[in-house]
Each structure stands twice: as C-alpha cells, then as structure tokens.
Amino acid sequence: LKQYRYRYKIYIVEQADTMTVQAQNALLKTLEEPPAYAVFLLLAENQTAFLPTILSRTVLLHIRxxxxxxxxxxxxxxxxxxxxxxxxxxxxxxxxxxQALDLLEDESFQQMRQEILEKLMALPQAKKGEVFLWAKDLEKYKDDLRFLDMMQLWYRDLLYAKRLRSEKDLIQKDKKAEIFRSAVESEGELARKAALIQRARVQLARNANFRLTMEVMLLQLKEN
Known part of the structure; x- marks a missing residue:
C-alpha cells in the first residue's frame, strides 16, 4: 500500500530477532528490493540471531x-x-x-516497590520465622525479578546517605527520610549487602532453587 500523505511509509518490526529462519527468508526479498517510499525498522536485542543475508542488507544502528x-x-x-x-x-x-512510561501506568510495579521497601525497612528487627515467611511470599515474584533491582537500589541509596550525608545523589528521593533513618550500618556492611543481592541474582540465573536462595539472602541481609 503506497503512502498518500508523507514521503515515506515506515514499517516497524518489534522483536525482529525472534523471527524464525523461514520468516527471515520470507522477508529477504522485500529487503533486497524495497519500494522507494518504504523504510523498515527491525528492532532487536540480539544481532547474532539474524541470518548473514539479512544483516548484509541492513544498516545497524546501536541505540544506547x-x-x-x-x-x-x-x-x-x-x-x-x-x-x-x-x-x-x-x-x-x-x-x-x-519503559518509564510503562512503569508509570503499571500499578503492580508500584505495589511491588512499596512492599519490598517495607520489608527491607523491617528486616533488621524481624524474627527468623518472619524472614522465612517473607522468602515464601517472594515466590509470587519468581518470574519478575525487578524486586531484586529495588533491593539493590535501596542499599545503594543507604550507602550514599551514609557516605555523603546528602540527598543530592539519592535515587529514591521520595523515601529520603526512611533512607537516612535506616543508614546506620557501616559503608562496608552496606556494600556487602548490596553484593549479596547481586549474588542471589546470579544464582537464580543458574537455576538455583528460588525459595532457598531467597531464604539465604534475607537471613544474610538481616545480619549485622
């Protein structure tokens, strides 16, 4: 279908790197001899998933x-x-x-963040039994590891608050009062706890048991 108003007609193919070999071959002829008015944007995260024949007929734009x-x-x-x-x-x-706009409309993200931060603030005074219950509760986020990002950002902000005593470089400025109130441990201890969360992330990527990984991580985060 030719354009009727503008000079070009733009076709956007999302997740183009998930196309099968057959699908890529079917698109090849169009890319070889596109209409003069057509621009094709193949959005992808994995360049190596494309056939060499597709790559040779496209211009690669790395979006930072x-x-x-x-x-x-x-x-x-x-x-x-x-x-x-x-x-x-x-x-x-x-x-x-x-992504920012999607998060802004995502009520589940906001609820998750509120829940995770409340748990982290209560963790130092929590009993061991409560920690095990929290680990079980986190299983509902098993397929959405954004909660680990929230945990890491929390300890990152605690570390900045402890070192700089300024809100200027805090990410979660909406929680600045809670952050300064919670930044009581040493810088080394806060850095260690941030590393514990990253270690748990790596273990989950290696198919470690989710519940056990969370139990160990939370118990270690609770330690002083």
Whole structure:
C-alpha cells in the first residue's frame, strides 16, 4: 500500500530477532528490493540471531540508553511528576523513556516497590520465622525479578546517605527520610549487602532453587 500523505511509509518490526529462519527468508526479498517510499525498522536485542543475508542488507544502528537525567526531565515536563518521583522511575527505566512510561501506568510495579521497601525497612528487627515467611511470599515474584533491582537500589541509596550525608545523589528521593533513618550500618556492611543481592541474582540465573536462595539472602541481609 503506497503512502498518500508523507514521503515515506515506515514499517516497524518489534522483536525482529525472534523471527524464525523461514520468516527471515520470507522477508529477504522485500529487503533486497524495497519500494522507494518504504523504510523498515527491525528492532532487536540480539544481532547474532539474524541470518548473514539479512544483516548484509541492513544498516545497524546501536541505540544506547538515555541518561537518567534526560528521562527524569521528560517525565517532569510531559507527565507533571515531581523531581523525586521522576528520579525513581528514571532509575528503574534503565535509559528508556518508553519503559518509564510503562512503569508509570503499571500499578503492580508500584505495589511491588512499596512492599519490598517495607520489608527491607523491617528486616533488621524481624524474627527468623518472619524472614522465612517473607522468602515464601517472594515466590509470587519468581518470574519478575525487578524486586531484586529495588533491593539493590535501596542499599545503594543507604550507602550514599551514609557516605555523603546528602540527598543530592539519592535515587529514591521520595523515601529520603526512611533512607537516612535506616543508614546506620557501616559503608562496608552496606556494600556487602548490596553484593549479596547481586549474588542471589546470579544464582537464580543458574537455576538455583528460588525459595532457598531467597531464604539465604534475607537471613544474610538481616545480619549485622
């Protein structure tokens, strides 16, 4: 179908790297002899998934993540968020305005974050039995490991608050009061706990038992 208003007609193929060999071969003829008015954008994360014949007929554009400050600025100007709110969503969006907008509309994300931060704040005073119950409760997030990002950002902010005693470099500025109140451990201890969360992430990537990994991680995070 030819364009009727603008000079070009743009076709966007999302997750193009998931196309089968047969699908790529079916698209090859179109890429070899495209209509003069057509532009094809093949969005992908894995360049190696394409056939060499596809790659030889395309121009590779490597899209880098945007700075968090740029994402936050967009959210403030276009969505009316406060600086504190925009900083939080920008941190979790990992350089993507589209991801930030999705998170803004995702009530489950907001509920997860509230729950995880409440657990982390209560963890130092929690009894061992409560910790095991929390590990069991986290199983509902087994397929959504964003909760580990939330944990790491929490300890990252605690470390900054402890070292700099300033809110300027905090990511979760909307929780600054809670962060400064919780930043009581040494810098070394806070860094160790952030590393524990990363270790748990690596173990889960290696198909470790989810419940057991969470139990060990939470118990170690509880230790002083």
């Amino acid at each position: 993540p945007l700075p968090d400050t740029m994402v936050a600025d967009y959210l403030e100007k276009k969505k009316g968020l406060s600086p504190a709110e925009s900083a939080v969503y920008a941190a979790y969006a990992q350089g993507s305005i589209g």
